[in-house]
Amino acid sequence: MKSSLDLALIGNCQVGALIDSAAEIVWYCIPRFDGDPVFCSLLQEHQAGSGHGYCSVELIDQISSEQRYEPNSAVLVTRLTDSRGAHVEIADFAPRFRQYGRMFTPMMLVRQIRRLHGSPRICIRVRPASDYGRSCCEYTYGSHHIRYVSDAATVRLTTDASITTILQELPFILDDELTLVFGADETIQEPLRELARRFRNETIAYWQNWVRDLGIPFEWQNEVIRAAITLKLNTFDDTGAIVAAMTTSIPESPDSGRNWDYRYCWLRDAYFVVNALNRLGTTHTLERYLSYLVNVVASAEGGHVQPVYGIDGRTRLEEREVPTLAGYGGMGPVRVGNQAYEQIQHDVYGSAILAVTHVFFDQRLTHRGDAALFHRLEPLGETAIQMHDQPDAGLWELRGSKRIHTFSSIMCWAACDRLAKIASRIGLTERVHYWDRQAAAIHATICARAWNEQKKAFTAAFEGDSLDASLLLMHDVGFLAADDPRFAATVAAIERELRQGDYIFRYVEHDDFGAPQNAFIVCTYWYIYALVALGRSDEARQLFENLLARHNRHGLMAEHLDVRSGEQWGNFVQTYSMVGLINAAIRLSKRWDWAF
Template identity: 55%
Template sequence: MPDFPQESTRTDSAPKERAPTEIPLRASLELGVIGNGSVAALIDREARIVWCCLPRFDADASFCSLLSPTRGGGDWVIELEDLERTEQFYLVNTAVLVTRLFDHHGGAIEITDFAPRYRSYGRLYHPEMLVRRVAPLSGSPRIRVRMRPLCDYGARVAQTTSGCNHIRYLLSDVVQRLTSDVATPLIERGLAFGLDRPAHFVFGPDETLNDNVADFVHLALERTLDYWREWVRYLSVPYEWQAAVIRAAITLKLCQYEATGAIVAALTTSIPESGGTVRNWDYRYCWLRDAAFTVRALNRLGATRTMEEYIRFAFNLVASKELTELGPVFGITFESELPERQVDTLQGYRGMGPVRVGNDAWRQRQNDVYGSVVLASAQLFFDCRLEHRGDEVTFRRLERMGTMALRMAEQTDAGLWEYRGRVAVHTYSAAMCWAACDRLAHIATELGLDDRARYWHEEAVQLHARIEARAWNEELGHFVDAYDGEHLDASLLLLADIGFVEASDPRFIATVDAIGAALGRGDYLFRYLAPDDFGAPETSFNICTFWYIEALAATGRKERARAMFEHMLKQRNALGLLSEDIAPASGEHWGNYPQTYSMVGLIQAAMRLSRRWEDAL
């Protein structure tokens, strides 16, 4: 078999007496992700697929063992008898994951997992399909294949029918077919067998696989590797920390739903923000803000197609002429209502419920969304590399965001932290509405629309003055989180990034210092500390730590920023991924996973801190 280059060879040498299902505390989110823009799956260190929603990111979780189904199952296991230790890594610059399992007797197998994504017949081939290849490496390994998808979020076992070389699974929203060169009774009954040659598994749409399954897997793997390596090749990566940035960029790409351009905040639901809390939310939807952060990060790397697809998604949302206000979060196929409910058939991550499906944030007003869409779209009008640049028609569509921003800028909202029990005129929301007006003025100037440029410039200047007057607290000596307020939150670190103030402005420097003193815990930063609807936060918020790192660098404290950044790189799991939150005392990962916010923060901090290629070579 080909000796593909690997990205990491970090090893988990488990004590022999430890049960394979027991996971050390720090390693609880040691999960890899594979995907292709249609489907994504999370895979643990023993190559168990523990989370996958079919036929799309926000559908029923057919593989849901990550959230402890009450009836058991909900996974796809390739089990090696007498397992002793494992190794896991990505093939360099790809979304192809390799797991090696070693037994006590010198036997070993290698499992290669991927979701096909490549160009075929002039279009992108990215079906709702997971592909697995299991190959013997040494000795006489014996394996067992356990295929146990569930339906209705763990409520019932999937019905099956089988043929000579396939098994059909009747799932909640789709029928999937497993095609393999392993005899179907061995899979259906979970029987152990000796692995003396590679075995192949294709779990995809209920269609006959016309090719020999081994040939299909081999060709699909080669083409998928080629796709990802070509995609990475055109990224404008920084000189330093290239592998970390590339892994973050690939992960962000896996969180975009190709059919509509929507970008989910994370691939999971209900991984709590800290242990024993009810801060369990469903992140499998498209927050316009989170998606805009993702777009801006990938734009900085030159991956502009994500921006074009996201803008297509956003413009579809505002197509109605009657629209006067935009919600903060949508389903990945434009659903505007996402009713939240609890699922009793899943006990939760490590038994920590409740498990929620849907997210009532759709009912909230979060006024920063208008600026988020405009800022994510602005490069469309200035980047000469784009085949379809923004024009006057596109600008007129975007102006609707500005009109709504002006109307909503100084109205109360839930803010970007989505408070469920209080509202205020949040400084960040108002500043993002200003940013919408400011960028529209620049875009209009670029298009030669002088009257519109003057209009948006004047509106931006006036709004800016009003925000400054109400968001600066002279007595405290720093900006505050809301009009006439007294508190701090980490979003104030972005005021320089969006151009509301200069990084050299003494008011911004004072605000950065105040945030570090109030919200910092060692090398971590909390988003806020004031108790909210569910009490005081217990974990740091990864993107806030990265925002603080960027703010330190922007205000001339690069050595401290670099030290904090290097520390955050060490907090990633063995595969280079991050969840939403970290417990400062233990370094344990919490929150939904993989978190786009966190990977965005890593990319942007690396881009700011890295030495320039010109200076390094």
């Protein structure tokens, strides 16, 4: 199996799995997103019938495959065809629906395998791994189940297929329908086929009802719906956290060493994620995510906030290399944990406050912001004041150098600016004046020290001359008006130096790993936002359509893109990229009342 990101995502906001075009489950962590991957062939290539860490349904003499989602759902259907014209259909999903007055989201995957035509011969291979691919799981079995024991958990496969056929991986003729349920080590009492059908119908109904309540643009509806479902699938229901991606260690470019674990919650994502959730009208997901952020803020000692947290809110994410997995396409290292939690990134204060600001202004939310929460936010603002002109690792998490990054300073300004607006909202006049003064002082400092008269642009760092794509967001966060000539000039400078073809690089200078080889996808979306603000919507639409064409067959996107081949790189599915799609589509689409 050759590594590819032409994958589909299924899940239920407790677990998630990635499935390739031949219906192999290549990635599945238990008991939650950041757990041990019992299926991990995404990071360990294998030949058919060899290796471990995957679950496949192999059709003998297969010649083609087709794959699609059930409309407006997270239920995936794969159809395989053999050389004699026999067809097999495989449906994969993780149950999610309301039951007994609460959401049912078990640690469970369901596979339904059905003969459609002819006499297909198949071989089912179930080879879970333990401890990041270190070993195969030990197993015991009974009449209708196999228990796979790993360090993370015991997974029970309950099935109406022959246990011997699965354990010995014997090919057989599929003459009807089979069901495989991977779940907790608990007995299933209900007839398996009936349970799978009921769970599938209930899960499809849940997702279609969820989509029905979305606020979507007139144009690009299918793309936005798929992005919204994906954003929801990247949400960990139990705490409200939203992971940056489902995977770890998919390199940003070939053999770059830029292999990171993204199964955590970055505060830098918060502003964009909250805006997307707000525009989509997914108020329950929005409220849960804001609750997670508020808890992070409440736990911040002395106003210090980390760049990244665990999905359970934990602060320590010690990074280690895993020698037992070769890596995506054999390109290691594979890393677990992320040392970025120790980094100093001053943009996080603005990111957190920009996101939490919604609690004070959005009338739909059940739990509204008050003076007590405002006073919890103020220490973050005080830290932003202290740090706005101090060196940090920056938005892009440079590991070998520190500078006074302009974007970090802008976000420190945003922290103070939004605190002033919140204070005005809740009637704290004295605090309005205080935070307005602080914001004005930081604004003046940035304009004096980050503007490069020779380049006619704001630069990546104070007194610098290199550029950074994050400065495309100066208008978006309110630092400069769209008609400020310095904004248009900075966009023009970024076009000259960071644009390659139809894509924007985050920067082009050398960092700890050399010069970036691929485009960071969300930067092109930021460019689209800037073009819309400047009234260049026709150009923005063309770039947007080009990005959509680069998504995989299911409309999903990773973190990076090879601008020459269009191949996707980086962790998958990337929240930043999918949120970029949502926000861009909403800005660019015709209005519903103007569309007919």
